[in-house]
Amino acid sequence: MRPETLALTIITVVIVGTIAFALLSVRKLKMDPHEFIVGSRSFGALLLWILLAGEIYTSFTFLGAAGWAYGKGAATFYILAYGTVAYCIGFFLLPPIWRIGKEHGLLTLPDLFMYRYGSKTLGIAVAVLQFFLVVPYVTLQLTGLQILLTIAGYGQYNSTAAVSIAFVLIALFVFTAGLRGTAWASVVKDALVLGAVLFAGIALPIRFFGSPLGMINHVLQVHPHWMTLPPPGIANAAYTVPWFVTTILLSGVGFFMGPANAPAIYSAKNGETLRRNMIFMPLYQLVLLFVFFAGFTALAVVPGLKGPAADQSFMLLMQRYYSPAALGIVASAGCLAALLPASTLLLGAASVFSKNVLGDVFNAATGDRERTMATRILVLVVAFLALTLWIFFKTSLVDLLLFYYVGITQLAPGVIFALVWPRVGPWAVGAGLIAGECVGFYSLHNPIAPGGINAGFYALLINAAICALVTLLVKKKPTVVPAG
């Protein structure tokens, strides 16, 4: 068998097998919006763990973290830290978010804004923002998928067609199975990704340098200071300490604000399940260390990849030095790491649109059966939008990712104040949100602001400050306060 045929066959079998496994797990369920979108709020600690862990292992971590280790050095360590910051915040934040959701039947993050601030307009604004920001993020996963399929195809196939087929398949899967199906598919994905990452981070350095430490010594010899951040003040040094610290804070605070996060939180059986997950989730993050090792090894063995090409780092090394079967298995883990997070994002965005735009604005599709159907159709619509965007604008993806993070993180002050500061009202949150988005998007052409700080962080500070200021200026009046 030709190498590309073998590798791609393995990938096909793994993807189809995973989908079949998940469909079998949910085949007897009756679908209503609560089952389809938030899994009937019944997920225990283990299934929730697997669903939440999906947030960590996207194709950005699988390829991007290694690519940053390859191309930028110590800057990549921020990926290890921001999740931990997020879990420490989530320890306090998630249980009350879950409880309010349970008590009032909420399905999405815009629902929370609408309920807590008593403003339909604010909720709808949040919904529209989440819906459109998700498209570039899904698009990014498609680019990851393309890198994997191109390498696994040894350059023999048209990967655009392969990516489109894989993506349509996963969209149809979400259409059928909803959130619970995605969680079950993640069981297979997590096991495979864990195996692939441990292999890439341990076996690769051992093969070429005797041990991971041998590899670190070699990299530091060839690239001095590669595993420390450049001190501020050095000309052209973009990823300095101030950037590092503010990026960790920004990403940590914004971690749970995406359209896929609120449904995952609401899917928990109770608040205790969420808290236990937040406590132990940092341990799972440590696996990222091995992704860094894989990237550093690739830097030492296959140097010379520039810019976005660095994302191919250790997969290219696998292709050159390992059998097509090994390449196929590792690549299929990566493909699942791109497809499954994309599927929860599709579902999240579709839920937001059907509930908060169709339902709350147009008063359409409010019955159980109609809402499930509308959400299903919207899954396919978002998938189509993302695929189209990807086919036409592949090149500007780094900008799109920044766009997503800067945009989505601006929702954090509204969510955090909702829980800790009863006096904050819709006007304050709205004003902060508008200011934050304006500053954030204006600064996109120069994402590293004066002082070497991540520009999105300025936007977040301005957002929170304006929200606080408006709150203190407007006359105090009773607002809806979630029971404390």
Add this chain to the structure above:
Amino acid sequence: MTPAARFTQVALAAIPPIMLTLAIPLVNREAPRVFGFPFLLAWMVFWVAVTPLFLLAANRLGRPR
């Protein structure tokens, strides 16, 4: 939950994030190597690894809200 317990709980949960952000300027160095790891990487791995202990301790003080 008493205000003092509440404060301790938040303080406990705040220590790892502070070590992973504000403390970075102090630990951005290669030496001393820890089990062969550059110091910055060893520091970050250590604090991520012990975060569950801090959150467990915070959890024992009572349910946050």
